[in-house]
Amino acid sequence: MVKVIYIAADGTRTEIDAPEGESVMRVALANDVEGIVGECGGAMMCATCHCYVEPDWAGRTGERVSGEEDMLEGAASEVTQYSRLSCQIPLTGALDGLVVRLPEDQI
Amino acid sequence: MTLASVIIIGAGQGGLQAAISLRQEGFSGAITLIGAEPGLPYQRPPLSKAYLLEGKAEALTLRPESFFRTKDITYLTETRVEGIDRAAGQVIAYGPQGTMRLGYDALVLATGARNLRPPIEGLEHALDLRTLADAARLRAALATKRRIAVIGGGFIGLEFAAMARKLGHGVSVIEAAPRLMARAVSPAISAHFARLHQDWGTELILGHAATRIAPDAVTLANGGTVPADLVLLAAGVRPNSDLAEAAGLVVENGVRVDATLRSSDPAIFALGDCACFLDPRTGAHIRLESVQAATDQARLIAANLVRGTSTAYGALPWFWSDQADIKLQIAGLGGNDCTDILLQDGVVARLRGPDVVAVETLNKPGIHIRARKLLAGNDPVALDQISAIAAPQAAGAA
Numbered sequence: 001m002v003k004v005i006y007i008a009a010d011g012t013r014t015e016i017d018a019p020e021g022e023s024v025m026r027v028a029l030a031n032d033v034e035g036i037v038g039e040c041g042g043a044m045m046c047a048t049c050h051c052y053v054e055p056d057w058a059g060r061t062g063e064r065v066s067g068e069e070d071m072l073e074g075a076a077s078e079v080t081q082y083s084r085l086s087c088q089i090p091l092t093g094a095l096d097g098l099v100v101r102l103p104e105d106q107i
Numbered sequence: 108m109t110l111a112s113v114i115i116i117g118a119g120q121g122g123l124q125a126a127i128s129l130r131q132e133g134f135s136g137a138i139t140l141i142g143a144e145p146g147l148p149y150q151r152p153p154l155s156k157a158y159l160l161e162g163k164a165e166a167l168t169l170r171p172e173s174f175f176r177t178k179d180i181t182y183l184t185e186t187r188v189e190g191i192d193r194a195a196g197q198v199i200a201y202g203p204q205g206t207m208r209l210g211y212d213a214l215v216l217a218t219g220a221r222n223l224r225p226p227i228e229g230l231e232h233a234l235d236l237r238t239l240a241d242a243a244r245l246r247a248a249l250a251t252k253r254r255i256a257v258i259g260g261g262f263i264g265l266e267f268a269a270m271a272r273k274l275g276h277g278v279s280v281i282e283a284a285p286r287l288m289a290r291a292v293s294p295a296i297s298a299h300f301a302r303l304h305q306d307w308g309t310e311l312i313l314g315h316a317a318t319r320i321a322p323d324a325v326t327l328a329n330g331g332t333v334p335a336d337l338v339l340l341a342a343g344v345r346p347n348s349d350l351a352e353a354a355g356l357v358v359e360n361g362v363r364v365d366a367t368l369r370s371s372d373p374a375i376f377a378l379g380d381c382a383c384f385l386d387p388r389t390g391a392h393i394r395l396e397s398v399q400a401a402t403d404q405a406r407l408i409a410a411n412l413v414r415g416t417s418t419a420y421g422a423l424p425w426f427w428s429d430q431a432d433i434k435l436q437i438a439g440l441g442g443n444d445c446t447d448i449l450l451q452d453g454v455v456a457r458l459r460g461p462d463v464v465a466v467e468t469l470n471k472p473g474i475h476i477r478a479r480k481l482l483a484g485n486d487p488v489a490l491d492q493i494s495a496i497a498a499p500q501a502a503g504a505a
């Protein structure tokens with residue numbers, strides 16, 4: 001299991017232990033974490049699973065995948081260098097303790 | 108109207124979203140979500156895509172069981188609404204607890220659609236792909252090597268065909284119309300996908316209707332036969348509007364609703380696959396079958412109910428289809444009355460008069476999302492604007 005920490009726009013912190021291989025988006029939905037919508041189910045179609053990877057972790061979550069940068073243009077909140085689509089971040093052992101912040105709006 | 112109790116019929120993607128949005132909007136009254144299917148509400152798009160490959164049903168679940176507890180939403184599973192008593196403001200439902208009458212102040216119809224069953228002899232030999240149970244059955248059937256006939260060359264049939272080919276099965280697609288996905292995409296995109304499916308090794312039979320299904324073959328209207336030991340029926344859907352019709356609501360290609368998604372009864376709303384709504388862009392009543400429409404409509408209904416407003420629905424339609432490694436994305440809504448312009452390989456602008464009303468792209472998410480933003484605005488969009496965002500440097504810079 002890998003620990004993921006979600007910090008909502010209002011500061012609410014939720015810690016989840018999740019199996020490796022699941023995406024940061026799926027884990028949020030499966031555990032009822034507010035602030036991620038994930039409308040397209042991870043098809044990289046909706047940009048409603050936008051998150052900001054905590055700078056310390058940005059190196060480990062890897063590069064944006066092909067097409068992700070483009071879809072982020074459709075995100076409802078500001079996009080920064082730490083912005084990712086959380087459906088494109090699969091959990092691995094190296095991400096144990098990952099911290100992501102959630103934007104104010106997803107729609 | 109005091110709003111103390113909302114009932115939602117249909118626990119698919121739209122029905123669930125209505126429940127979620129009601130709470131997000133701050134509604135504190137009773138919410139009852141009634142669904143005929145077993146299990147937790149789930150998403151359908153992966154049923155014709157990743158699910159067939161991976162078989163992970165858990166991955167489709169939209170919200171965990173705990174969600175319904177924390178949000179105080181009563182979810183009645185395997186429960187079917189059998190009637191609406193509008194005079195009493197009640198629905199009559201039948202489920203594991205027997206028959207019950209439940210009262211509502213506002214009722215949301217989110218009953219979706221069911222497979223269209225054309226008059227084909229031997230249709231009982233064909234499988235459907237609409238529910239998780241359907242997909243599980245199909246997946247099990249794909250465990251042995253098959254010769255497959257898909258009746259219907261629309262999105263679902265083609266997504267399935269691409270998957271089945273990838274798994275090594277023999278596949279023929281039978282489509283009565285002269286081209287693939289004819290109702291939804293431009294001829295250029297149809298042609299592009301026809302070439303792709305043929306390259307992948309799928310046999311395409313266009314312009315011929317299936318008339319008979321036997322355990323080992325499908326017969327065509329022209330007398331030809333297509334050998335098949337597995338037949339998928341994917342010839343489109345019918346909106347589930349029988350309940351509404353029986354209750355005396357206006358029904359025409361689904362439950363007819365106004366610009367605020369209200370039916371001919373002011374206490375009853377409809378959304379998603381079962382709703383035929385007034386489209387502000389064309390002034391016509393249309394019915395969409397997409398996750399986007401179901402969820403955006405759910406949000407609007409919830410917001411209007413809780414805030415007491417009558418905001419009109421005007422979200423831009425968008426859609427996607429994954430066929431093997433090709434992702435088709437559509438921003439806006441075109442039709443067969445459109446003039447289509449191929450801007451570059453895999454990018455088509457669809458125009459009505461001087462205005463671009465839809466943009467179709469293949470594996471070009473940047474152009475799609477920029478087109479979506481443009482088309483979602485209030486101003487008409489000219490071809491130049493789409494050409495500008497589709498220019499190689501704009502695409503390359505992203």
Ligand SMILES: Cc1cc2nc3c(=O)[nH]c(=O)nc-3n(C[C@H](O)[C@H](O)[C@H](O)COP(=O)(O)OP(=O)(O)OC[C@H]3O[C@@H](n4cnc5c(N)ncnc54)[C@H](O)[C@@H]3O)c2cc1C
Binds near residue numbers: 120141154401
């Ligand atoms: C295989 C497949 C692939 C798809 N792929 C895509 C895609 O890639 N992109 C996309 O945008 N869309 C796709 N769609 C379409 C999308 O899934 C639908 O548009 C969307 O689910 C519609 O949501 P809805 O809430 O209107 O209806 P549904 O999700 O169909 O839910 C309706 C629910 O109501 C229940 N119900 C009906 N009558 C009653 C009753 N009387 N009492 C109780 N319950 C009742 C039904 O059992 C059903 O569970 C796909 C659909 C399928 C089947």
Ligand code: FES
Binds near residue numbers: 041
């Ligand atoms: S869930 Fe839609 S883009 Fe990530």
